[in-house]
Amino acid sequence: MSETNETLEEVCRTLEQLYDDEDPTAGLEQRRPNEDAVETQATVFGALANDHRIRVLEALREGELCACELQVVLEAPQSTVASHLRTLRDAGLVKSRKKGKWTYYRIADTAVLELLDLATAVAVPEND
Amino acid sequence: MSETNETLEEVCRTLEQLYDDEDPTAGLEQRRPNEDAVETQATVFGALANDHRIRVLEALREGELCACELQVVLEAPQSTVASHLRTLRDAGLVKSRKKGKWTYYRIADTAVLELLDLATAVAVPEND
DNA sequence: AGAACAAATCGAACATACACGATATGTCTG
DNA sequence: CAGACATATCGTGTATGTTCGATTTGTTCT
Numbered sequence: 001m002s003e004t005n006e007t008l009e010e011v012c013r014t015l016e017q018l019y020d021d022e023d024p025t026a027g028l029e030q031r032r033p034n035e036d037a038v039e040t041q042a043t044v045f046g047a048l049a050n051d052h053r054i055r056v057l058e059a060l061r062e063g064e065l066c067a068c069e070l071q072v073v074l075e076a077p078q079s080t081v082a083s084h085l086r087t088l089r090d091a092g093l094v095k096s097r098k099k100g101k102w103t104y105y106r107i108a109d110t111a112v113l114e115l116l117d118l119a120t121a122v123a124v125p126e127n128d
Numbered sequence: 129m130s131e132t133n134e135t136l137e138e139v140c141r142t143l144e145q146l147y148d149d150e151d152p153t154a155g156l157e158q159r160r161p162n163e164d165a166v167e168t169q170a171t172v173f174g175a176l177a178n179d180h181r182i183r184v185l186e187a188l189r190e191g192e193l194c195a196c197e198l199q200v201v202l203e204a205p206q207s208t209v210a211s212h213l214r215t216l217r218d219a220g221l222v223k224s225r226k227k228g229k230w231t232y233y234r235i236a237d238t239a240v241l242e243l244l245d246l247a248t249a250v251a252v253p254e255n256d
Numbered sequence: 257a258g259a260a261c262a263a264a265t266c267g268a269a270c271a272t273a274c275a276c277g278a279t280a281t282g283t284c285t286g
Numbered sequence: 287c288a289g290a291c292a293t294a295t296c297g298t299g300t301a302t303g304t305t306c307g308a309t310t311t312g313t314t315c316t
Contacts, residue, residue, distance in 0.1 A: 031193075031201050033186035038179055041247040045176035050274085054169050058161035065159075067293060072156050079276050082294055087273095092252040101283050101292050111249045118246070119169040121239045124220040178304085195263060207306050210264055215303095229262050229313050 047091030048115065052076060052084050057093065057107065057116060064097070064106035175219030176243065180204065181212050185221065185235065185244060192225070192234035 047053060052074055059065060059073045071081045085105060088094045095108045107113060175181060180202055187193060187201045199209045213233060216222045223236045235241060 029201075031187035031190065033183060037248045038182050038186070040250065040252050041182050041244060042177060042179050043252050044247040044250045045173050045178075045182075046273095048173035049170060049177040051166055051170050052274095054166050054173075055161060058166070059156075059159035062159065065156075068291090069156055073159050077276050078293070079278090079295085080274080083274080083276090086294080090253070090255060092250050098282095098293095103293065109250060111246050115243060115246050116169060118239050118243050119172040120165045122168065122172045122220050122237060124168050124171050125218070127218060174303095180304090196261090205306050206263070207265085207308090208304080211304080211306090214264080226263095226312095231263065 043091050044093070044115075047087050047093055048119075050084070050087075052080070053088055054116070056081075056084060056088065056105075057112060060094065060105060060107050061113060064104045066102040066104050068102070070105065171219050172221070172243075175215050175221055176247075178212070178215075180208070181216055182244070184209075184212060184216060184233075185240060188222065188233060188235050189241060192232045194230040194232050196230070198233065 048057075055074055056070055059070060065073070067078075067081060067085060070085070071078055074081055074084075085094070085096070088105075089096055092108055093112050094105045097104045097106070176185075183202055184198055187198060193201070195206075195209060195213060198213070199206055202209055202212075213222070213224070216233075217224055220236055221240050222233045225232045225234070
């Protein structure tokens with residue numbers, strides 16, 4: 001039940017021996033992704049990688065809220081909330097709409113909600 | 129075409145006036161998400177929020193690779209690659225398999241690939 | 257056993273991210 | 287227009303993340 005893995009090991013070794021003085025990247029350079037895509041992904045995931053910002057997005061699931069309401073949801077100072085909202089907006093995760101004194105925020109794309117749902121589905125191992 | 133938004137504004141104002149000495153959280157506490165879910169999401173997104181780690185995952189799309197191959201893909205020192213792989217494994221994004229001298233890494237769950245795809249779909253606004 | 261290699265861990269320098277008070281900008285209301 | 291309020295921005299102390307040389311651990315081969 002383990003013989004199927006032998007071939008892979010051989011491939012790994014073979015590659016190293018074949019390209020001794022040549023470019024050692026072998027066939028691996030084809031595994032390198034598009035630069036712009038990586039940048040977008042890193043921006044998006046970076047914006048999602050924060051407790052407060054996740055809470056904001058979850059709160060916006062059921063519809064838009066103004067900044068002052070999000071302040072209540074987060075139980076955090078105004079300036080803290082404002083800076084998180086800016087991060088989310090810069091990453092394209094939320095859109096804002098100004099209405100008089102208030103600024104209303106809403107989820108920019110359903111993809112954002114799908115991202116949130118998928119992340120909860122991942123099984124994070126507990127490290128003792 | 130803009131009158132539907134008036135009601136929301138009124139609600140916001142009404143809530144503040146109603147609960148003057150009471151708990152000001154109004155109906156907003158229902159918008160607060162589950163604590164454990166947020167922690168999982170933050171862990172997952174935190175692990176995804178890095179160029180090198182995204183490249184690793186993209187490289188693993190087509191099948192498992194050993195650490196030394198990933199080192200070639202990333203064009204980074206061994207210790208750097210190793211620490212990123214540890215981060216990915218701790219977050220549950222990849223699984224590892226030891227075979228003799230080598231450690232092979234693979235995507236832990238198809239949800240990880242879906243996360244990567246969804247992130248590229250988000251339209252990040254360019255800030256001038 | 258000892259040389260050669262893969263990989264994990266450690267540690268310290270360096271870089272980013274975050275929190276949040278203070279302050280500035282913009283808007284409604286009397 | 288003054289005063290109250292909603293937000294955005296700025297500045298700075300602090301926390302967290304990243305890099306990577308050096309070292310350690312583990313495995314294979316001779």
